[in-house]
Amino acid sequence: MDINAFGVEEWLNIWEKDTIYDIAGSSIASMTLDEILDLNPAGREELMEILLAKKMDYGWIEGSPEFKEEVAKLYTTVRPSQILQTNGATGANFLALYSLIEPGDHVISLYPTYQQLYDIPRSFGAEVTLWRTHEKDNWLPSLDELRQLIRSNTKMICINNANNPTGAVMDKVFLEGLVAIASKVSAYILSDEVYKPLENGLDVPAIVDLYDRGISTNSLSKTYSVPGVRVGWVVSNDDLANRFRKYRDYTMICAGVFDDFITTYVLKHRKTILKRNQEIVSRNLEIVKNWVAKEARVSLIFPRHVSTSFIKLDVPEETETFCIRLLKEKGVLLVPGNRFDMPGYARLGYCCQTEVLEKGLEKLSEFLRAYD
Structure with a gap:
């Protein structure tokens, strides 16, 4: 089996620790363990006693009953039996693809997107067709184009929503159109849903709640601000969950006793975290909008209160070279768009700490002035 290098992860592995102003990431400002414990200040001492008394065995193999109960509350049609704990959403995506994709299968993947969703099927011998997004359509793909791409033997459509x-963001109406197309050929839809939009009035259901052959993956890493707990989950119908159980035995045993406990605690207090994160996203997005309005060499289709954005750069220089010089000269980290096969763009992770964003954008503007 051969597989391409993972462009974004390779970039971050090389450069992330050299940055002063990290505005490349796609999580919402990560919480400290102290902040997590303070989600319920009155119960902090009791929580520490429970943690210290934890026996460091294998714990619950599929995730504790409490974990599954909290995850089930994120969906409208899901029972705990349909939930499997994984090593982050990355592990959840891999499990679904490993369990279902075989040589010769036809897979359609949104593009650009998280590289797992198209390169893992390719590495398994599948034929992958790219379903391209369009900047002129606010970075959404076309359902009409999907109708042209789908085949009678299409096994799976991979999306990442938000992107x-x-x-x-693909809203409910768009997703219903997607399901109608997939259902005609009984294709699975694998939906990586780690970027929950924090925008009031935006209806974005999980694919598992819309479609029997829908597979939803998620984790604590993005919307819930706890990437340091490497816990995710995959949710599907019962038949698929049973299939995933068999393949899961070959990829992991458990996520870890502490990981499961902290994840469950975070999910129990998700309303507090989501309120915190809505404030961060709203405040920081406004800063980005004001910055773009004043920055002649940058344009942006603004995201829908989602923790990642994709700026377009008007510079006479290869994008990765630009980003390396920006980091070395100004201490600012972006992800160059060529890591998504999109030269001329860069991922701006604007949901970091607000002061980091402000200083990072200031330094980026200083750097851009060299081209004026």
Whole structure:
């Protein structure tokens, strides 16, 4: 089996620790363990006693009953039996693809998107057709184009909703159109849903709640601000969950006793976290909008209160070279768009700490003035 290098992860592995102003990431400002414990200040001492008394065995293999109960509350049609704990959403996506995709299968993947969703099927021997997004359509793809791409033997359609890197969102009406197309050929839809939009009035259901052959993956890493707990989950119908159980035994045993406990605690207090994060997203997005309005060399299709954005750069220089010089000279980290096969763009992770964003944008503007 051969597979391409993972462009974004390779870039971050090389450069992330050299940055002063990290505005490349796609999580919402990560919480400290102290902040997590303070989600319920009155119960902090009791929580520490529970943690210290935890026996460091394998714990619950599929995730504790409490974990599954909290995850089930994120959906409208899901029972705990349909939920499997994984090593982040990355592990959830891999499990679904490993369990279902075989040589010769036809897979359609949104593009650009998280590289897993098209390169893992290719590495398994599938034929992958790219379903391209369009900047002129606010980075959404076309359902009419999907109708032209789908085949009678299409096994799976892979999406990432909201989208990484653009922050574009497929709403309920769009998703219903997608399901109608997939259902005609009984194709699965794998939907990476780690970027929950934090926008009031925007109806974005999980694919598992819309379609029997829908597979939803998620984790604590983005919307819930706890990437340091490497816990995710995959949710599907019962038949698929049973299939995933068999393949899961070959990829992981458990996520870890502490990981499960902290994840469950975070999900129990998700309303507090989501309120915190709505404030961060709203405040920081307004800063980005004001900055773009004043920055002649940058344009942006603004994301829908999602923690990732994709700026277009008007510079006479290869994008990755530009980003390396920006980091070395100004300490500012972006992800160059060529890591998504989109030269001329860069991922701007604007949901970092607000002061980091402000200083990072200031330094980026200083750097851009060299081209004036």
